[in-house]
Amino acid sequence: MTKTVFAAAAATLLLAGAASAQTAPAPAEDHSAHAGHAPAAARPTIESSIEALVADPATKTVMDKHLPGLADHPAYGQFKGMTLRQVAPFSQGHITDAVIAAIDADLKALPAA
Template sequence: MTKTLFAAAAAASLLLAGAASAQTAPAPTPAPEHEHHAAHPTIDSTIEALIADPATKAVLDKHLPGLDKHPAYGQFKGMTLRQVAPYSQGNITDAKIAAIDTDLKALPAE
């Protein structure tokens, strides 16, 4: 019985020590103000994410008008432009992707 009480006391002290150390952990430092705003999607984002952001949708509409109206949009919206390019029958070229990337990077931060 003494061993059982000792084991229970040891377990309780470990639990209390763990709880105490959890309480003394330093609070995370808040991110700088400019990091609170989400950045625009990038060329490596999904097409769906690019379409969902009005600023990036405007860039896509400039280079690939009507992309979100394409009959197969539901099938490729979860892919990136680079992933869709081989299936685009030459409509999404490396040059077009580079131009879209340049325009996306030129967007002002939100």
Template structure:
């Protein structure tokens, strides 16, 4: 996917009101939390910024959504999960893409 497509996909985030930007991500279920602690990498339910800050998970994100951390609106959506950003992505972040990213994240060796 080109950076232009990512830019177009995230552009609607600029239109999201301040209230949406301030909404905290939903806490991960206990099972996911336990997996995250054991696995020591961010999960699909982690904020995008956490995925970008971990080299192993950033590689997975880059594989499926290259250049996401370079997007001009990154500062506005970095605290959101991929599932939260998906409805605003104009189809660039699909359920299938989220599932593929999730599978790759779960396949990472523990840090």
């Protein structure tokens, strides 16, 4: 059923032209780190793209818990650059504020990367 929901969401995205969603600019680079001591990469957050959430093994586990099969969806390539909040209106009620809040809570509970 989840795959059907995401198929409908992806089709709606394509029809609405939302597949070309804008992304936030990259944060400014931190030059304060000493040579050889680059800051550790932070884990993706609820504001990250779906692709970033699926790429990190720990956050993918959270995504699979709440939205199983999302990364295997046939239209994944069309919505992977979007955030969950951006895809939610097209999910026919499957990505709700409650689901997003639950994912956010689980992401925040993960140990630092």
